[in-house]
Amino acid sequence: MEVESQQYHPAISPIIFQFFAAPLQGKVPDQAIIDENLEKLGKVLDVYEEKLSRTKYLAGDFYSLADLFHLSFTYYFMKTPCANLINERPHVKAWWEDISSRPAFQKVASAMTFGEKGN
Numbered sequence: 001m002e003v004e005s006q007q008y009h010p011a012i013s014p015i016i017f018q019f020f021a022a023p024l025q026g027k028v029p030d031q032a033i034i035d036e037n038l039e040k041l042g043k044v045l046d047v048y049e050e051k052l053s054r055t056k057y058l059a060g061d062f063y064s065l066a067d068l069f070h071l072s073f074t075y076y077f078m079k080t081p082c083a084n085l086i087n088e089r090p091h092v093k094a095w096w097e098d099i100s101s102r103p104a105f106q107k108v109a110s111a112m113t114f115g116e117k118g119n
Helices: 002-024 031-052 071-077 090-100 103-109
Strands: none
Touching: 002 031, 002 071, 031 090, 071 090, 071 103, 090 103
8 A cells, every 4th residue: 555655646646637637627638747657657567567476466365455545546547548558567457457347346436437528
């Protein structure tokens, strides 16, 4: 959870802001901010890829808060043209597909409509 709050979140949140919040404010997404944070996020995902090559989930072979904390921002990130950053890392991709396909998250995700037309 420490890595998520200190490394993952600071890299992914500006990307989400640029793709989803900036347009709602009438702004054009700033590609320089996106690129800078994609580089940071890539480094974090490289660490995750190595970790997830040894365990099914971030804290071990069990689903935990460490995984749960990643759901909301990653959900929106996967709706951006940058989703390949996750998809090109096989262990990270498998982890994401696992945690995002859980019935409880699917129920929550159906209400996560921020940035969609009319919301």
